[in-house]
Amino acid sequence: MPEALVFYAFAALAIGASLLVIGQRNPMYSVLLLIASFGALSGLYIQLDAPFVAVAQIIIYAGAIMVLFLFVVMLLNASREDGATWDRSHPIPSTRLGKVGALLAALLVVQLGWALSQLGGRSVPVGSRVDGERLGSVLELGRVLFTRHTFAFEATSILILVAMVGAVVLARREGEA
Amino acid sequence: MIPLGHYLIVSAVLFAIGTTGVFLRRNLITILLSIEIMLNAVNLSFVAFGRAAGDMDGQIITFFVMTVAAAEAAVGLALIIALFRHRESLNPDAFTSLKW
């Protein structure tokens, strides 16, 4: 019972915060709300016997990425949305595009829901610690990561290097060294 | 015991929210945030499935997704900064010169 309660609480928080994220005018508020959403997700991860992932979520996502977003928002002084002129010659008007997008998203939910209904009612043995000690532990994660997925691991490091270089280059001012 | 489906529904809803956000908002930063929401939704799915299958693969994938998301966010924000410098606007509709 308590597991269900915890689950619903965290789920509600995550969904609610996300809804607010896309509803806010001020991007600063959006960022902060998203941090809240991430926190909720982290809770869900813990419930799923993934402590490392949960912690990583807080550290990386909420801690690093969102802070980066905040920095950029402050740098660009993007306090509110400004309306740019929509190209008149465009076949689809701007507002309609948004509505079309929302519709498509709804369709997506329907589709996914239908897919889920085909699932056949499997359960996640959440909360039972039968094999919980091994599962999700950092030891286990490390072992699998550095043996079976070594190549991906190394490749990711290069990816990060590329991203770093790219970010520096892209954000440079013209004429700077 | 929480059924797997519950987690998946949450994930699907979050994903849909993210998608809607991409279309609805006219601020580049907010669009990027919506994309982060989508990625997180997917992460949740993976972990849930991994737990249901009983092995570590779900979490491994999540590990990588997070890394990639970080890199992508960094580069994306750099791009936004560069674009902002060019047009003084964060509205995606301001950048339509690459059309027929």
Place this chain on the structure above:
Amino acid sequence: MLALIPLFPLAGFVVNATLGRRLSKGVSGGLASLAMLASFGVSAVAVWQLAGMAPEARTVEQVLYTWIASGDLQIEAAFRLDQLSAVMILVVTGIGSLIHIYSTAYMHEETDGEFARYFSYLNLFAAFMLVLVLGASFPLMFVGWEGVGLCSYLLIGFWFRKRSASDAGKKAFIVNRVGDYAFILGMLSVFAQFGTLDFEAVAAAVAALPPEAGFGAISLAALLLFIGATGKSAQIPLYTWLPDAMEGPTPVSALIHAATMVTAGVYMIGRNAVLFSHAPDTMSIVAVIGAATALMAGTIGLVQNDIKRVLAYSTVSQLGYMFLAMGVGAFGAGIFHLYTHAFFKALLFLGSGAVIHALHGEQDLRNMGGLKKELPITYWTFLIGAVAIAGVPGLSGFFSKDEILFETFVEGHRVLWFVGMLTALLTATYMFRLVYLTFHGERRHDGPGGGHLHDAPPAMALVLIVLAVGSVAAGWIGIPHAVGGHNRLHTWLEPAFEAPGEREPEAGALATAGAQAGVEAEGAGAEAGEASHEALEVALMGVSSAVALSGIAFAWFVWIRRRQVADNMVRELPALHRLLLNKYYVDELYDAAIVQPIKVASEEGLWRWFDVRVIDGAVNGTGAVVDAGASLLRRLQTGSVRSYASSLLVGVLLILGYYLWR
């Protein structure tokens, strides 16, 4: 050694073609003539050796290499010398040498480069002709066949800057091509039936079969080959190129269009005598076409005003005689006439060349006359040639033409015999019309340079005299038994017209038996039949002699005695005269029926419609389609990121839906 015979002129060609421009006329002309004389020498030696062999096995073969080895098709590049090709090579190299010598004087006014080019072509022609004659199989003969066609084109159009000359060259080549097409089909037909293209092998295979009753596969093959021969040897329907070929230098007309190339068709039939003998229907066609051509050409030649045109039609007519002979089975007679004709026709052409040379280019009979006194050598040799061709008894033409007519009569073709007689009358008439208008009567020309004319220079005169002697004496090897001769030529040639297995030693034995007089019992019975045979022959000889002499007399009467008669006839029968003068409008007919439709079809049909509309349309259309498609597709490039995102989402939904569906 046989290979040397065509090799000498080929070498001459190579030298003159490459170095000719830098050589003086004496060197290039002398070299070419020397090559021909060397070839003649080797030919004579080869024939001498051949004569020393037994009659039934008189064949010398030289295989050079295996040319084509492809499954069932095995063709070697091989030369074969037998009795028939012996006669041919002597004619080609002998008369060829004489004409080369003549040309050194005739073509003297050309530049060094042009002079050398002429001789290179002439040598090349001789090389190809010899390959044609010596070839042991159809393909090799065809190589020569095509090669002489090429050289004919080159030489007819020698003065290519003159429009009529280059047109005539093209006409000759194209008309020949039509015949060549039929020839190739004939070759394929032979191969399909007998699996081989070697002459001896084909003859042996055919000899094993009975003669065809009706028109069958063998007759078809023979007919196709004969059509090829009509192209090369200017018979109906492919003769129209020969009169136009007179645009070429006169020695070329003498060599190619009188003595050698045009006889290739006759030779080809002789070479395939066994094949043709087994196709009676085709033989009939050959004989009829030969006779018809002879008569038709004779009538046209009667009214022509160009000295070379008359001779050209005369050639067509005499070739008709040769084909008539081949068609009735008298192969030996046909070759005999080929041989004598080479002499007197070459003589007549070269004589006309001397006249043209003396008159500095005048060729119209109406502007000649009275040249008898001023060009004596030319006149007398020309006269001898005319007498020979008319068939006056004692000279070569008489014996050969008579043998043809006799054989025709004896084989039962009375109508054809009559046509032949009629043509003989015409031949005598138009020939002497030519003589009288050119040499007799008052002088109707001014003459270049104030009147004094040069007779033939030494080189030309020598050749004319040699040919004149030949025209008289050449026929003596074919004097029939009926008047006391031994007809050695016939005896010599006969084994060549039979399949290798069937040649019996009896042919030679009869000759020796005659000398020994030992087999008299057999001889007595045979002689009784022979006697009536011979009496008939003598009687027919008498008839043809009378015809020839009356033709000459008629010509003398009309064109010497009472010139008004000729003019009256022209005035009273203008339509007939015009018909003959315009060669029965055959060229115009061909133009309207064949050339123009092809031209229109090509221009309107193939070019304007197919090429422009269909092919260009397809190509341009492809471009237009791509262009339209691109115009349509580029509207996707909206430039708006959000619309791109929506497209992405739609795609995701579709793919997801597809997988869920499955």
